[in-house]
Amino acid sequence: MGKGDIKKDIAKIVNDKKFLNVVVVVLILAFVLLAISFITNSRKKESAEDKSTKVSSNASSELEKNAETTINNYEENEKAQLKKLLSSIDNVGEVDVMIYFKSGEVKVPATEETTQETVxxxxxxxxxxxxxxxxxGGSKVVMAGDGSKNEPYILQVNKPEITGVLIVADGxxxxxxxxxxxxxxSSLYGISIDKVNVYPMKS
Structure with missing residues (x-):
């Protein structure tokens, strides 16, 4: 079979309406499959982003809740200890206290200093x-974790700063x-005497 015969056969196939119809159908199917694949990938990506945002939001909410719980526990513990201490002083009698805080618990993370010199x-x-x-120069927070969860490496935790104390006592x-x-x-909390307000208890 010569080259001329091959060309004639190819031309005949290309000009055949059935062949053209098959080609058109295949192209349409390929386009539909590509469209479906694109939509599916977009939805998966959006779902992953939504999930990531939700996890981040939940983690932030959990941290805020834990911080609030820690502050409340610290305040109650300090009040209980102070009441016990003051009640043991001669002639003080029954005591009720309230403690004022400037801020919440402060965590100090470890940081890594970096310096870059250009000549x-x-x-x-x-x-x-x-x-x-x-x-x-700059600094970045040092992270620590077990692989599944990374958190800042905390060097120290500063308890809430006490700015004033109100005391009501029998004596x-x-x-x-x-x-x-x-x-x-004043000695216990390192605050000036004028920040300690003491009043007699109502009889």
């Missing part, structure tokens, strides 16, 4: 040379008892 040399048209040195009608309470609380 550039410039030569002007007259042959003179000039050297420029530029230093860029506070006595100037000496009132002063003893103020001195004890």
């Amino acid at each position: 550039t040399e410039e030569t002007d048209s007259q042959g003179g040379k000039r050297t420029n040195e530029t230093q860029n 506070a009608s006595s100037a000496k008892v009132k002063y003893d309470i103020q001195v004890a609380v």
Whole structure:
């Protein structure tokens, strides 16, 4: 079979309406499959992003809840200890206390300092040379985890700062008892005496 016969056969097949119909159907099917694949991938991506956002939002909400619980527990613990301590002072009697905080618990993460130095040399048209040195510094938080969960590596945890204390005591009608309470609380929390308000309890 010569080249001319092959060309005639190919031309005959191409001009055949059935062949053209088959080609058109195949192209349409390929286009539909591509469209379906694209839509499916887009939905999967959106679903993954929504899931990631939801997890991030849940984690943030959980951290806020835990921080609030920690502060409340710390406050209640401090109040209980202070009441017990003050009640043991001579002539103080029954005590009720309220503690004021400036802020919540502060966690101090470990940071890694980075410094980058760049030296550039410039030569002007007259042959003179000039050297420029530029230093860029920064820091990033050191992360730690077991592979499944990464969190900042905490160096220390600073308890909420106490800004004032209100005390109501049975024996506070006595100037000496009132002063003893103020001195004890001032020394305990490292605040000035004027931040410790003491009042006698209603009989």
